[in-house]
Amino acid sequence: MDTSPPPEAHRIPGPAAAYYIPNFVSIDEEAYLLRKIQETPHTKWRQLANRRLQTWGKLARSFKFYVREAFRRHHGGYGNDRVGVTLRPEPFGSSLSALRFLPNSKTQVALEIPRLLRDASGTGQPEPTYSATPGKFASPSVPQLIYPIHIGLVRGHGSVQALVAPVHIRHFCHEHFFTCGHLLYAKQVQLSLFIVEWTWCRPDLLTRLESTGAFVDSPHKRPNHIILNEYLPGQGIMPHEDGPSYHPVVATLSLGSHAVFHYYQYKPDAHALEDIDATEQSPSPTAAATGGAGRAINPTPVLSVLLEPRSLVITTSALYTGGLHGIDGVQTDIFAAPSLSSWGEEGDKTPESNGWVGVLIANAHMLAGEREREVVLRGGTLKRGARYSLTCRDVGRVSGLGPRSVLGWSR
Ligand SMILES: O=C(O)CCC(=O)C(=O)O
Numbered sequence: 212m213d214t215s216p217p218p219e220a221h222r223i224p225g226p227a228a229a230y231y232i233p234n235f236v237s238i239d240e241e242a243y244l245l246r247k248i249q250e251t252p253h254t255k256w257r258q259l260a261n262r263r264l265q266t267w268g269k270l271a272r273s274f275k276f277y278v279r280e281a282f283r284r285h286h287g288g289y290g291n292d293r294v295g296v297t298l299r300p301e302p303f304g305s306s307l308s309a310l311r312f313l314p315n316s317k318t319q320v321a322l323e324i325p326r327l328l329r330d331a332s333g334t335g336q337p338e339p340t341y342s343a344t345p346g347k348f349a350s351p352s353v354p355q356l357i358y359p360i361h362i363g364l365v366r367g368h369g370s371v372q373a374l375v376a377p378v379h380i381r382h383f384c385h386e387h388f389f390t391c392g393h394l395l396y397a398k399q400v401q402l403s404l405f406i407v408e409w410t411w412c413r414p415d416l417l418t419r420l421e422s423t424g425a426f427v428d429s430p431h432k433r434p435n436h437i438i439l440n441e442y443l444p445g446q447g448i449m450p451h452e453d454g455p456s457y458h459p460v461v462a463t464l465s466l467g468s469h470a471v472f473h474y475y476q477y478k479p480d481a482h483a484l485e486d487i488d489a490t491e492q493s494p495s496p497t498a499a500a501t502g503g504a505g506r507a508i509n510p511t512p513v514l515s516v517l518l519e520p521r522s523l524v525i526t527t528s529a530l531y532t533g534g535l536h537g538i539d540g541v542q543t544d545i546f547a548a549p550s551l552s553s554w555g556e557e558g559d560k561t562p563e564s565n566g567w568v569g570v571l572i573a574n575a576h577m578l579a580g581e582r583e584r585e586v587v588l589r590g591g592t593l594k595r596g597a598r599y600s601l602t603c604r605d606v607g608r609v610s611g612l613g614p615r616s617v618l619g620w621s622r
């Protein structure tokens with residue numbers, strides 16, 4: 212895809228590179244995404260003290276789980292084999308064709324799977340050699356989107372262990388496959404990518420995110436990891452860092468309601484206690500996990516942006532790696548008048564020194580909503596509703612694992 216860095220028109224005036232794109236998804240698309248989120252089974256959510264979340268992508272564990280899910284759904288149970296699922300070929304073959312994430316009946320891989328499974332069923336037939344031909348998987352008739360099936364097969368003890376994972380078609384070419392005894396696997400472990408299908412179906416958010424250019428320097432050129440957070444009115448997320456394992460670009464899509472997103476810096480005195488208690492955190496994004504524990508945080512944000520519903524904010528570089536971010540847990544956001552942004556002008560840039568008390572919204576002039584603009588520029592309040600955010604990242608290294616890790620062997 213021909214991408215260049217996000218256009219300057221979207222750049223938020225401030226101390227470091229951040230971009231704001233209002234109406235990144237349409238009202239209809241937002242309604243669709245919210246409906247899909249509401250339909251998510253309760254068990255997929257992880258409840259934290261002040262919000263709940265789901266994580267999609269990256270983890271090999273995810274697709275192992277998915278196989279189990281698929282099998283359980285269709286056959287009422289699954290084996291307890293810690294390697295993954297030990298399945299009989301036939302039932303698994305039939306459950307595969309019923310999997311919701313098959314893109315459509317035209318995909319050749321979907322047609323191919325039962326045959327592979329049948330051949331591998333251990334019925335005394337000659338050992339099959341598995342290979343993939345270039346045309347088979349890189350068919351020009353298949354859209355260059357995410358191609359969601361990969362099958363790895365291991366034969367042993369008269370059964371087939373199989374795993375299914377969504378992969379990106381660009382990594383799904385014949386040169387990434389090779390045979391190794393009884394084992395077929397992909398050299399590229401991008402196949403551990405596991406992002407629920409509705410983020411790349413309608414709308415195709417991943418391709419749209421790629422086309423912003425924000426991920427042009429990231430390892431996979433597009434996000435492969437998404438955290439879905441739900442915040443009810445009054446809920447927020449304490450200032451935190453997201454951790455070192457991500458490429459330092461984060462794109463956050465807001466749905467359902469607005470939020471005021473603050474970026475913070477540590478105080479220069481690195482040994483003082485934290486001013487802000489950052490204990491309520493999700494497992495991955497914690498100050499403690501990233502070496503930030505014990506450092507004092509300057510409670511005055513270096514940058515605050517209003518995230519309208521349907522908007523995308525892209526955070527890069529120093530804002531991301533050197534600082535923290537958070538959202539206050541309030542029912543209503545209060546904007547003092549006037550809250551004109553002074554970023555980008557010469558002179559003192561702190562709100563206090565301008566005799567102004569309140570939140571300085573750096574993207575005031577970029578807001579699309581009339582009401583939001585009015586309130587931010589003239590003062591007023593915005594009541595929070597339920598907000599859903601998709602925090603999209605490219606996690607650097609998901610490749611380089613051997614077949615044992617591909618198949619979830621972790622003895
Ligand atoms: O909900 C948001 O916009 C922020 C979420 C976040 O910072 C995180 O999940 O690490």
Ligand SMILES: [Fe+2]
Nearest residue numbers: 452453496536
């Ligand atoms: Fe975060």
